[in-house]
Amino acid sequence: MAPLKKEKTSVQKGKTAKKDKKPVLRKDKKPVVKKARQHAARQADDKVRELQADENLDRLEGRNPVLEALRSGRSINRILVSKGEKEGSIKHIIALAKQKHIVIQEVDRSRLDAMSETRAHQGIIAFAAAKDYVSVDDILKAAADSGRPPFIVILDEITDPNNLGSILRTSNAAGVHGVIIPKRRAIGLTSAVSKASAGAIEYVPVARVTNLVQTIEYLKKQNIWVVGTDAAADRPYFDHDLTGGIALVIGSEGEGMSRLVREACDFTVSIPMAGEISSLNAAVAGAVVLYEIVRQREERNRLSK
Numbered sequence: 001m002a003p004l005k006k007e008k009t010s011v012q013k014g015k016t017a018k019k020d021k022k023p024v025l026r027k028d029k030k031p032v033v034k035k036a037r038q039h040a041a042r043q044a045d046d047k048v049r050e051l052q053a054d055e056n057l058d059r060l061e062g063r064n065p066v067l068e069a070l071r072s073g074r075s076i077n078r079i080l081v082s083k084g085e086k087e088g089s090i091k092h093i094i095a096l097a098k099q100k101h102i103v104i105q106e107v108d109r110s111r112l113d114a115m116s117e118t119r120a121h122q123g124i125i126a127f128a129a130a131k132d133y134v135s136v137d138d139i140l141k142a143a144a145d146s147g148r149p150p151f152i153v154i155l156d157e158i159t160d161p162n163n164l165g166s167i168l169r170t171s172n173a174a175g176v177h178g179v180i181i182p183k184r185r186a187i188g189l190t191s192a193v194s195k196a197s198a199g200a201i202e203y204v205p206v207a208r209v210t211n212l213v214q215t216i217e218y219l220k221k222q223n224i225w226v227v228g229t230d231a232a233a234d235r236p237y238f239d240h241d242l243t244g245g246i247a248l249v250i251g252s253e254g255e256g257m258s259r260l261v262r263e264a265c266d267f268t269v270s271i272p273m274a275g276e277i278s279s280l281n282a283a284v285a286g287a288v289v290l291y292e293i294v295r296q297r298e299e300r301n302r303l304s305k
């Protein structure tokens with residue numbers, strides 16, 4: 001009988017061991033699942049906070065816009081770089097961003113593709129503090145501080161971001177003190193404009209006004225000649241003296257200047273067209289006249305020496 005009791009005890013022990021094993025498995029599994037869920041929840045919360053933070057920031061796309069924003073000292077929240085992009089200007093941008101202690105994140109290129117508004121991000125997108133508009137008086141002060149006659153560009157109903165970006169780029173190159181745009185029926189300072197300006201948006205002051213005609217009248221009182229570009233003008237741009245304080249008005253492509261703005265100008269100038277095409281786009285027309293102003297001023301300075 002003794003061996004039978006021993007065998008029964010052995011079976012009882014086996015049952016006890018089996019019962020002890022189940023709770024151990026359950027106890028080990030629950031914390032792992034709970035931890036994974038908490039991690040996923042934290043990631044989702046971080047993503048939401050990240051998106052909410054980016055809503056109030058300007059999106060800079062492309063190497064030149066991001067590089068010029070860094071050089072100009074603009075406040076940048078973070079920079080997203082495509083994984084594997086470490087050569088050329090990207091390398092320089094990353095080094096400069098690290099010096100300024102800016103957060104740099106490497107992400108899949110597909111994520112940049114999905115975020116891009118211009119479809120030409122070149123492997124980099126930065127989120128920067130919104131570009132501030134200036135006042136018209138700020139532009140006049142910049143002109144006074146420069147020691148040169150005021151040199152201002154006024155844009156009437158320019159809606160194409162490429163035109164505005166190109167005009168900003170030319171304005172910077174020509175030494176324009178500032179650009180004035182209307183609040184309505186016109187493009188503002190968007191990521192597409194920044195991209196088209198090749199970074200010039202960081203250096204050209206832009207004022208946004210409610211009423212262009214009132215602004216033109218105000219500039220006249222500051223002894224600034226307001227000159228409109230108009231295909232129907234009697235005289236070409238090179239037949240006028242443009243050496244004094246000038247505010248050049250550039251109208252929209254196709255429509256040109258609005259009637260009230262045209263009437264508010266001191267005079268208008270045309271660009272001779274010898275071919276079958278009767279007009280230039282706004283950015284090109286603006287560049288032609290802007291550099292005539294530069295040429296006349298340089299010529300006057302040379303002769304005065």
